[in-house]
Each structure stands twice: as structure tokens, then as C-alpha cells.
Amino acid sequence: MPRVREVGAELRDEIRQPLFDGIYIAAAESPVGTREFFSAVQGKLPYLTNLRQNNLLEAAVSFRLMGLVLDSQNWYSANRQALPLIMERSAIELRIGEKVYWKANGLYVCGRLEQNAAVGIPAAAVANTELVYQRYGDVAVQSVSLTGKHVVDIPPLQSFRVVWSIDSGALNAGEITAATPAADTRLLFLCSLKGLQRRPVQ
Secondary structure, three states: OOEEEOOOOOEEEEEEOOEEEEEEEEOOOOOOEEEEEOOOOOOOOOOOEOOOEOOEOOOOOEEEEEEEEEEEEEOOHHHOOHHHHHHHHOEEEEEEOOEEEEEEEHHHHHOOEEEEEEEOOOOOOOOOOEEEEEEEOOOOOOOEEOOHHHOEEEOOOOOEEEEEEEOOOOOOHHHHHHHOOOOOOEEEEEEEEEEEEEEEOO
């Protein structure tokens, strides 16, 4: 495990470890509105986040941010229009402290949309069987890459968040309906910050 000495700090372990947080959009919940990743982590199961406190790393733990991505996937036929609409009409902001370090359309942080679909040929009096699988988020480790002099350091106890918003004017009524998860389904969106976590030597 590599060890580094930060300016004015003791020796630190350095591990390649993403910070991630997940938000569900539930059945019949409109995607319109503003949501924040990393801001409500208490009580979440380990598959939804690896942050221990809202908007903060622990004391003496820092993070060198090298990339950003927002991933989601869908396998419900009834939601086949949701991911493309949500991805295209989203605005994403990365805030560290009071500053915005990255801001763009959701297309750039999600990468691409991939879809596989099949429709079975029906037998007499039997409805078509439609199978759909969708995923957005590039197959690469990160869609937004910050390298060299453009990495961003998050020092210990510095607040950070990723703000994800879909403005009320971004979707018309029909698109809101198409982008809203159907009954008995939900969509999980995972935001991850890629980079190097630095922590006290164990």
C-alpha cells in the first residue's frame, strides 16, 4: 500500500477507493426536482453508500478527486423511456465547500445509454413478451476524468456534495409521465467520485 506525506500532515495510507452514494426514484415519484448525493447517508445500507457522515470525510481523511460518474440501470419494460429522458434533462453540479468545481448536462457525467431489447413472437391470444435492459454510465471507470494538475483535493472535514437537478421546465407533461417509474418498480442512481483516499496509517 503506498504511503504519502501531505503538506503539514503526518504520513498517510493512500488507497484507490471511490466515494459513492445512491438515490432511488420510487414508483410514481416524479424525477423533477433537486436531489443531493452524499447529503443524507445516515442509515443507508452498505450497497448504497460508503460515506459515514453527511457531506464529510472523517477527521484526518482526505480524498484526491480524479473522476466523477452517475450510473443507473433499468430492466423494466414500463420504464424504457425513463433513463434517456432523465439523463438528457439533468443538470449536475459538484460542490466542494462553497465552490462549484464541475457543472454540466447529465449526458456528460452519465456517459452513454446502452439498451438491449427483444420482443417475443406471440402465440395465438397471447400478448407480446417484451424484454428490456438499459444502462447508462460508460463502461469506463469514470465519464468525467480529472488528471494531472486538474485533480481536486477534498481536505479532511471539508463539505462536498453532488447536486442533481431536473428543472420543472425541462420536461413536458407527457415526458414527466414517461420518466416516472411505473408501479412496483424503482430506479437506483449511484453517484461516485473516483480517486485516491488518504487516511491515517494503521
